[in-house]
Amino acid sequence: MTERRIEAWLMDMDGVLVKEEHAIPGAAQWLELLTQRHLPFLVLTNNSMFTPRDLAARLRASGLDVPEQSIWTSALxxxxxxxxxxxxxxxxxxxxxxxxxxxxxxxxxxxxxxxxxxxxxxxxxxxxxxxxxxxxxxxxxxxxxxxxxxxxxxxxxxxxxxxxxxxxxxxxxxxxxxxxVGKPNPLMMRSALNTLQAHSETAVMVGDRMDTDVVAGLEAGMHTVLVLTGSTAAHDIDRFPYGPARVADSIADLIDDLDPAPDGHDKGMGR
Structure with a gap:
């Protein structure tokens, strides 16, 4: 996988940041680091029942600080x-x-x-x-x-x-x-990117499902990361005719990608 500069992050909510309304280990640190580094991000969900304000409150109850303007739903x-x-x-x-x-x-x-x-x-x-x-x-x-x-x-x-x-x-x-409209339609990814004023070439989609998150990210031209804390297990990946650019055990494994490189520049997503 080639190095590429990453300037924006999209991520699914359930299975990536929370599971059964409990924060996944490393999720709070991940979100805090994105905020500290002033990296644009959106939390995506296909759930259309709740407003971003409702979801932000639910995430806070799980110990995760996500501003409502950083939540993008299929309803929006x-x-x-x-x-x-x-x-x-x-x-x-x-x-x-x-x-x-x-x-x-x-x-x-x-x-x-x-x-x-x-x-x-x-x-x-x-x-x-x-x-x-x-x-x-x-x-x-x-x-x-x-x-x-x-x-x-x-x-x-x-x-x-x-x-x-x-x-x-x-x-x-x-x-x-x-x-x-929602995932796996890449339209949802593109609308989220437009909200961030970000480009697919320099954006990442982090998800826990191959059949929604990963395929939608791929079809939108984004870099994709599958985390194994949700729906798709490692042994299921090869069943699909496409694959993510990277597989990680959890969101915590991506934290190092946000650390400054020795020369002071952001690292890409290469391994």
Whole structure:
């Protein structure tokens, strides 16, 4: 792997910084060092339920200090995408505060009367009535958008149906597949890079999943690092037709990459 200067960092949240709402060892030091070195970074999540302020509070409860402006969610990426596609449009939204707040801030009107889009995100309580409304609106011509394709989400009692599963139900009923904005769509990576005013050639995506984080980073032209503290195990990597530039046991293993090199310049990501 060749040396390359790194000027910005994107990283997944669950499985990289936290696991079951507990900070992964080394994550606090990693974030502190990024801040001390004035290195731009964003924490990414496909979870559309929470606002950045909510997530920042949850991370603080886990012992991690992440400013809300350094959190990028699939809800924010979806709202920005729709604003760029159709400014001041309208949408019927299934989701929680993270999504509805982002849509309002993007200038969108929430309505169930001939909306431009049906936007599906995560919620703890999917309503059969609202899903039925979504099906009827899509059948009548509204465009179908989903924040992310994740089929399930975690809970203390086991997996819960998430956006991808409910989207499949709606697709089965309407014949219309959604456009997914979140990972693994590289659009989410590019919107995050634009937020940082960073370039893919000098940015890194750190994730714990080969099928979302790594492939999205690769398709966005970024350097990719897989950490083994989340979903993808070391023995699973070779099953994929692509690979990360680097595999690390955890985020703690990347701390040395942020230390000043002997000549005073930042190190690249070579090994």
């Amino acid at each position: 990426a979806t709202a920005r995408f729709l604003h760029e596609q159709r400014p001041n449009g309208s949408a019927f939204v299934i989701g929680e505060a993270g999504l509805t707040t982002a849509m309002h801030e993007a200038g969108y009107t929430m309505t169930d009367r001939n909306p431009d889009y049906v936007v599906l995100g995560e919620t703890r309580t999917y309503s059969f009535e609202r899903i039925t409304t979504a099906i009827r609106l899509i059948a009548a011509g509204s465009r179908f958008i989903a924040t992310n394709p994740d089929p399930t989400g975690p809970s203390p009692d086991g997996p819960l149906p998430a956006t991808g599963s409910v989207a499949a139900l709606i697709t089965r009923a309407t014949g219309a597949a959604p456009y997914y």
